[in-house]
Amino acid sequence: MVFRTFAGLGLDAHGLRVEFTDRGRSPRVVLDVGEFRVDGGSQVAICGPSGSGKTTLLHLFAGLERPARGVIRWGEIEVTALGERVADLWRRETVGLVFQQFHLFPGLSALENVLLPLRFDRWSIDPAMRARALKLLERVGVLPGSDAAWLSRGELQRVAVARALLRKPAIVLADEPTASLDRDMANVVTDLLSSLCRSVNATLVMTTHDRLLATRLDQAYDIVNGDLRSQTLACMQQRLKSVA
Amino acid sequence: MNPLPLIVAELRRNPLGCAAVVALIAVAVALGVALSAQERALRLASARAADRFDLVVGASGSPTQLVLTTVYLQPAALDLLPARTLLLLQADAGVAEVAPVAVTDSFRGYPLVGTTAKFATNGGKLSVVDGRAFQRVDEVMIGASVDLPVGEKIRPAHGTPAENVLEAHDHDAQLTIVGRLVRSGTPWDHAILVPIEAMWAMHARPSSGTSEAVNATASSHVGPPWSAVEAGPVPALVVRPRTVTDAYRLRQQYRGRETMALFPAEVLNQLYAVLGNVHDLLRSVTFVFDGLLVTGVLLIIVTVISARRQSIGVLRALGAPPAFVFVTVWLQGAVLIGTGVLLGVGLGFVLAKAMGAMVSEQLGLAVDATIGAPELALAAALLGVGSVLAAAPSLSTLRVPVARLLRLA
Numbered sequence: 001m002v003f004r005t006f007a008g009l010g011l012d013a014h015g016l017r018v019e020f021t022d023r024g025r026s027p028r029v030v031l032d033v034g035e036f037r038v039d040g041g042s043q044v045a046i047c048g049p050s051g052s053g054k055t056t057l058l059h060l061f062a063g064l065e066r067p068a069r070g071v072i073r074w075g076e077i078e079v080t081a082l083g084e085r086v087a088d089l090w091r092r093e094t095v096g097l098v099f100q101q102f103h104l105f106p107g108l109s110a111l112e113n114v115l116l117p118l119r120f121d122r123w124s125i126d127p128a129m130r131a132r133a134l135k136l137l138e139r140v141g142v143l144p145g146s147d148a149a150w151l152s153r154g155e156l157q158r159v160a161v162a163r164a165l166l167r168k169p170a171i172v173l174a175d176e177p178t179a180s181l182d183r184d185m186a187n188v189v190t191d192l193l194s195s196l197c198r199s200v201n202a203t204l205v206m207t208t209h210d211r212l213l214a215t216r217l218d219q220a221y222d223i224v225n226g227d228l229r230s231q232t233l234a235c236m237q238q239r240l241k242s243v244a
Numbered sequence: 245m246n247p248l249p250l251i252v253a254e255l256r257r258n259p260l261g262c263a264a265v266v267a268l269i270a271v272a273v274a275l276g277v278a279l280s281a282q283e284r285a286l287r288l289a290s291a292r293a294a295d296r297f298d299l300v301v302g303a304s305g306s307p308t309q310l311v312l313t314t315v316y317l318q319p320a321a322l323d324l325l326p327a328r329t330l331l332l333l334q335a336d337a338g339v340a341e342v343a344p345v346a347v348t349d350s351f352r353g354y355p356l357v358g359t360t361a362k363f364a365t366n367g368g369k370l371s372v373v374d375g376r377a378f379q380r381v382d383e384v385m386i387g388a389s390v391d392l393p394v395g396e397k398i399r400p401a402h403g404t405p406a407e408n409v410l411e412a413h414d415h416d417a418q419l420t421i422v423g424r425l426v427r428s429g430t431p432w433d434h435a436i437l438v439p440i441e442a443m444w445a446m447h448a449r450p451s452s453g454t455s456e457a458v459n460a461t462a463s464s465h466v467g468p469p470w471s472a473v474e475a476g477p478v479p480a481l482v483v484r485p486r487t488v489t490d491a492y493r494l495r496q497q498y499r500g501r502e503t504m505a506l507f508p509a510e511v512l513n514q515l516y517a518v519l520g521n522v523h524d525l526l527r528s529v530t531f532v533f534d535g536l537l538v539t540g541v542l543l544i545i546v547t548v549i550s551a552r553r554q555s556i557g558v559l560r561a562l563g564a565p566p567a568f569v570f571v572t573v574w575l576q577g578a579v580l581i582g583t584g585v586l587l588g589v590g591l592g593f594v595l596a597k598a599m600g601a602m603v604s605e606q607l608g609l610a611v612d613a614t615i616g617a618p619e620l621a622l623a624a625a626l627l628g629v630g631s632v633l634a635a636a637p638s639l640s641t642l643r644v645p646v647a648r649l650l651r652l653a
Contacts, residue, residue, distance in 0.1 A: 055651070064561060065647040092563025099650075103558040107253030116250065120564045123246045149257075163562075 008041030008203040009075035009094070009170045011061065016070035018056055018226075030056055032226040033070070040075070043194055043204040045214035047231065048223035054207035057223070058175045061205060062095055063087035074171060092120065096164030096202065098174035098193070102156040104163075106149035110142045114163045129166070136162035140192055154185035158192060165196045172197050174206040178213060190216050245565070247572040254552070254576055261548065265541050266584040272537040273588025273626055275530050277619045278595035283523050285600055285613035287516065290316075293430035293609055294508040296366050299483040299491055301329065301498045301505045310504070311511040314345045314480040317355050317431045317608070322479035329503060330475050333483055334468060338490030341367075342468070344440040344478035348447065349400040354390050356400050357435045358443030360467045361385070363482060364432075365425065375423030378439050381466055384419045385437040388427035389608075396421045398436070400446075429610030439466040444476035541584075542633060545577050549637035556641045557649025570638045577634030585627045589615060 016033040030053045038044050048054050059065040060072060063079045064087075072079045074094070082090055091097075104113045114133040115125055137144045140158035148156065157177060164172055174193060178186035190206070190213055197204040206217065211231070214220035220231035255262055294315050302310040303323035312318040333342045343363030349356035361377040362368075364385060375394045378385050386392055397418050419438065427433055483505075485491040491507075498505035552573070559569050596613035603611045641649065 059647045059650075062561070064650070065645070088560070088563060088565065091561075095563075097561055099558070103555070105250060105253055105555065107256045108249060112249050112253070117562050117564075119246045119249065120559075120562075120568050121245055 008201045009077075010040035011036070011038040011171075011203065011205070012071075012073045013037075013061070014071060016057075016060065016067045016072070018053070018060070018065075018067050029226055031060075031067070031223075033057075033228055036221075036228050038203060038205060040203055041201045042219065043197060043217040044206070045217045045220040046205065046207045046223060046228065047209065047211050047214050047220055048207070049209055052223045053226060054209075054223060055175055058173050058205065058207055061171075062097060062173050063091050092117070093167075094170050096167070096169035096172040098157070098160050098164045098172065098177045100176035100179045102153070102160045104148040104151075104156050104159055106147070108148055109144060110137055110146050110148060110151065110155075110159045110162075111144035113148050113159055114166055117163065117166065133162070133166055136165060136196075139196070154181055154188070157181060157185075157189050161189065161192055161196065165200065165202070168200040169202055172202045172204045174204070176207055176209065178208060178210065186210065186213055187216070245568045245571070247568060247575060250572055251575050251579065254572075255579065258548070261544065262580055265544055265580045266587060268537050268541050269581055269584025269630070270587035270591050272534040273585050273623060274591035274595050276534060276622055276626075277589055277592025277615065278599060278613075279523070279526060279530060280622060281592065281596040281613040281615055281619050282599045282603075282611070283519070284616065284618065285596070285611045286519070286603060286609070289429065289609040289611045290512060290515075291509075293432075294512055296363070297482050297508045299485060299494055299505055300508060301325065301333070301481040301483055301494075301503060302479060304500075304502055304504050307504060307506050308511050308514070310480060310506070311508045313347055314482065315431075315508055317347055317357065317435055319347060319350075319355060324477040324479055325481060325503060327472070327475040327477055329498075330470065330478060330481060331472060333481060333494075334470065336494070338486050338494060339483055340486045341484040343482045345480045345482055346440060346443045346478050348443065348479070349438075351398050351400045351436055352392075354386075354392075354434055354436050356384075356438050356443075357432070358438045358440040358478075360440060361437075362467065364437040366428070370425050370428055372423040373426050375421075378422055378437070379466065381439050381441045381445060382419050383422045383439070384442075385423045385425055386421055387425055387433040387435045387437070389433040390424075390436060392421060392436075394421050394424055400436075400438075427610070429612075431608030433610075434608050440476075440478065441466050441474065443478075444474075447476075538630075538633075541581075545580075545634065546637055549573060549641070553641055553644070553649050556638075557644075557646050560646040561650055566642050570635075570642060573638030573641070574631075574635050577637070578631050581630035581634055582627060585623050585630065588626075589619065589623045592619065 013033060013036045016031055017029065018031040019027040020030050021027045046054055046057065056065065060067055063082060067080060070080065077090060079087065079090065105116065108116065111133055114137060115130065118125055118129055134144055137159070140162050142151065142155050142159050148159065151159065161177070172193065177193065178189050181189060193204060193206065194217060204217065208214055211220070214231065221228040222231050297315050300310055300314050302314070303325050305323055309320050310322065313320045313322055330342065330344060333339050341362065343360045344358065345363070346358035347355050348358070361379070365372065365377060372385065384398070392398070397420050399418055419442065425437070483494060485494055495505045495507065556569055556573065559572070593615050600611040600613040603609065
């Protein structure tokens with residue numbers, strides 16, 4: 001099965017419902033999304049405090065978790081209908097992931113970390129991919145030979161961004177990518193994510209608890225009681241406030 | 245797929261832990277290998293030492309002591325056989341060769357063994373590398389390990405090395421070392437080999453003055469056949485029968501009230517049984533010890549793996565197929581176990597050699613421990629079991645949903 005697409009894929013999700021059942025208690029509704037669309041190639045932020053279900057939502061979009069109900073469709077592919085193994089394959093071919101805790105592998109160099117996803121299905125690295133990895137590292141400003149164990153948090157996340165974009169994914173999903181960075185570095189990383197996604201026309205969905213950061217993308221949503229609500233109005237007000 | 249960079253990185257992350265795991269496995273394997281190799285070598289060496297002793301005849305007493313004294317030269321005062329027994333055996337048509345073995349005296353801690361030149365050289369199989377075989381009653385040969393020069397004149401003391409202090413009385417007889425035997429790997433390498441006639445001269449007729457006795461017989465021949473006048477009493481006779489039938493007949497014939505006859509193998513088998521029991525005990529101790537070590541190693545591996553569960557989740561989220569994750573995690577364990585087993589075999593070899601050297605020192609046996617098929621089979625079995633066990637932790641993580649692994653922050 002070949003999922004490879006080079007254009008940004010649009011997202012269409014509706015009727016999503018996720019419940020958590022704590023031991024012996026009645027189920028608690030975490031997410032209850034009526035309708036949510038993202039245009040292909042656009043960049044959206046999903047805002048909400050911790051515990052609001054941002055990570056779960058992103059896992060759903062990545063096909064890492066299944067909703068109790070509802071449909072998620074990326075382009076033509078209905079992710080919620082894929083089997084686990086097929087979803088793994090689809091994700092590898094289509095999605096670039098960025099995590100809050102970077103999740104680089106210490107002991108591997110920055111370059112090897114970026115190239116790691118290629119090791120999953122081939123023995124040696126295509127020179128063109130190596131060149132692309134080096135170019136990405138140059139773009140994010142980290143020396144390719146530096147051991148991930150010794151990089152700063154900002155550098156780690158920049159390497160992680162390079163890793164996510166190596167295979168020119170159609171979708172980039174970033175879960176709180178700036179939460180453990182300071183303000184300046186958060187802006188740098190967000191801008192890198194944004195411009196690199198733009199360069200490969202990838203659709204970017206980023207969760208954050210930082211509403212100011214969300215304004216750097218095309219659109220922002222809030223998670224309110226498990227549903228997604230467009231932030232346009234609230235955002236404008238906040239922007240006006242910060243200018244004033 | 246190519247998991248090697250990741251495996252190398254993971255192993256490099258915790259060099260001390262890896263070294264500890266490898267060391268524990270190596271020690272466990274080394275113990276098992278050394279014990280097995282050592283026991284095999286000891287059996288071989290002790291059997292080889294008894295090779296030329298087809299049938300041993302002695303005065304009634306302890307069969308074990310007869311073998312220990314005659315074959316392994318462990319000093320002990322054995323009762324003497326009358327000269328008549330020697331003459332009877334010498335005349336027996338079923339006897340190809342009969343050689344007296346008398347371990348009575350010592351010189352500078354080396355036992356003096358009275359025998360024939362033919363038996364001392366194992367019928368010519370052991371060559372005299374330095375000098376020649378003794379031909380006169382005042383000549384002696386020395387074993388390969390005796391630290392005396394050929395040509396040296398010695399004056400033996402009566403009694404065994406241990407008894408010398410209490411019962412020291414020097415013989416007047418002066419004996420000349422005329423040859424050194426090639427190494428045989430048996431306790432006889434430490435012996436000074438004397439013509440049995442010299443022993444008779446020194447002991448059987450002490451009142452007549454040994455010096456004259458030795459000198460009186462110096463001109464006459466040494467070695468068989470002995471006349472009734474020449475033959476004296478001896479503690480043990482080693483008999484080489486012509487046929488197997490003769491062997492059993494002679495064994496039966498000389499089992500009586502005054503004499504006993506036995507194949508050293510009979511006694512050795514009893515010794516092996518005791519050795520086997522000790523070995524079994526050691527082996528069970530080693531088994532428990534190894535069990536503890538393996539449990540420790542597994543605990544370390546499980547701890548390490550559970551600490552890596554999140555990394556495994558990340559790999560899966562990034563799109564790593566389960567096979568990649570499995571191979572990566574399994575190889576990490578397998579590399580450590582494999583290295584440990586290999587080192588253990590090497591260490592076991594060294595350990596077996598060291599134990600062999602100690603035993604050689606104690607028993608005078610050339611115990612040459614080698615790593616053979618049984619030890620390699622043991623190592624291979626451990627490697628196999630280890631590899632299977634190393635698969636368990638990664639298999640367990642493959643069942644956990646990726647999203648849950650990712651949340652293990």
